[in-house]
Ligand SMILES: Nc1ncnc2c1ncn2[C@@H]1O[C@H](COP(=O)(O)OS(=O)(=O)O)[C@@H](OP(=O)(O)O)[C@H]1O
């Protein structure tokens with residue numbers, strides 16, 4: 001028999017392959033928990049969803065058996081069984097400072113006998129001074145989602161390395177201890193993780209400190225979290241068709257370009273629909289996809305310190321909040337403007353004749369006529385353009401931007 005020929009659905013040795021489990025990409029918090037679970041940092045916990053444990057994993061509806069957890073690039077990291085048990089598959093290999101992500105066992109091999117210092121923010125000169133008499137140290141940079149104070153996870157490692165340069169003998173280890181949204185829980189979990197890393201060696205708690213940062217640390221903080229006027233900014237206009245979003249957005253874009261200190265990308269509703277979102281309809285689902293795409297691009301722009309000006313209708317509150325979350329996670333500032341021109345005025349303008357066609361039933365699911373618009377309650381500026389000049393409306397937005405020190 002030719003062993004190279006397999007009956008479809010059979011391995012070479014005749015076994016029938018079991019179907020691959022569904023894949024799921026966890027949240028950043030869950031990915032951090034997974035890394036600690038697999039490495040033994042959360043011992044005695046070894047799996048997700050143990051009774052009373054904050055280390056939980058939420059799976060999409062309809063997924064209840066074994067699941068393969070993948071990182072955002074699709075690399076399979078672990079299999080998780082229905083009861084939360086974790087079987088590791090691959091260790092994450094990429095990501096900044098990956099070499100500093102050690103397990104408690106690796107830390108034992110390299111640094112047993114040192115004193116351990118949990119670090120969640122940039123170290124000030126007084127804290128460094130206090131640590132300099134403590135002998136050989138391991139600075140545990142607590143980089144998990146939501147834990148670093150005023151810094152990104154990478155920024156915290158860079159700031160801790162800069163501080164270590166001021167100490168006689170300090171190694172830095174990155175520990176992805178994530179916040180679970182409750183101070184008490186976070187504290188208890190932190191103690192558990194740090195105890196696992198120190199394994200009986202001394203733990204040194206940092207005293208509160210409002211002293212200056214050493215120059216090298218301050219430079220890291222400044223680059224990682226620039227002041228508002230240099231931080232990435234997403235100016236997001238929402239409102240009915242014809243309310244004035246594009247008109248105001250274009251004028252503001254010109255003002256920012258005239259100042260010459262920022263790069264600007266425009267993500268106008270109509271333009272996006274001809275490019276990034278070509279082919280999408282105006283169903284609720286497609287509108288949400290459209291806004292999430294705009295939000296994703298805008299968040300990336302803000303991550304690099306640029307200004308993104310978006311002007312889609314964006315009628316759904318939950319989708320707008322998702323965009324806010326994406327942008328804030330990227331370190332950008334999300335500035336929502338509600339162009340609150342009432343339907344009657346938009347319909348009176350009817351620049352493109354769309355309202356008339358929608359009323360005639362020629363355009364289904366038209367916002368304000370046959371599709372809902374959910375008014376935002378979290379807008380920083382609300383502008384009703386009725387009876388006002390374009391300049392007045394633009395000034396309303398610019399004034400608030402200046403007040404919040406987001407533009408000069
Ligand atoms: N059914 C329906 N409902 C609303 N709008 C419609 C519709 N069909 C076409 N148009 C035109 O498409 C523009 C809105 O696209 P957006 O991408 O901003 O909409 S959404 O945010 O995805 O809801 C909108 O442009 P603006 O006037 O710039 O808002 C309309 O000209």
Ligand SMILES: Nc1ncnc2c1ncn2[C@@H]1O[C@H](COP(=O)(O)OP(=O)(O)O)[C@@H](O)[C@H]1O
Pocket residue numbers: 239240241242243244245246247248311339349351385386388389390391393
């Ligand atoms: N104060 C104002 N601010 C903005 N647009 C105004 C104002 N007054 C009248 N308009 C007019 O209303 C229309 C708004 O269209 P547009 O900016 O394309 O709206 P949208 O992008 O929300 O669909 C334009 O023709 C604009 O000239």
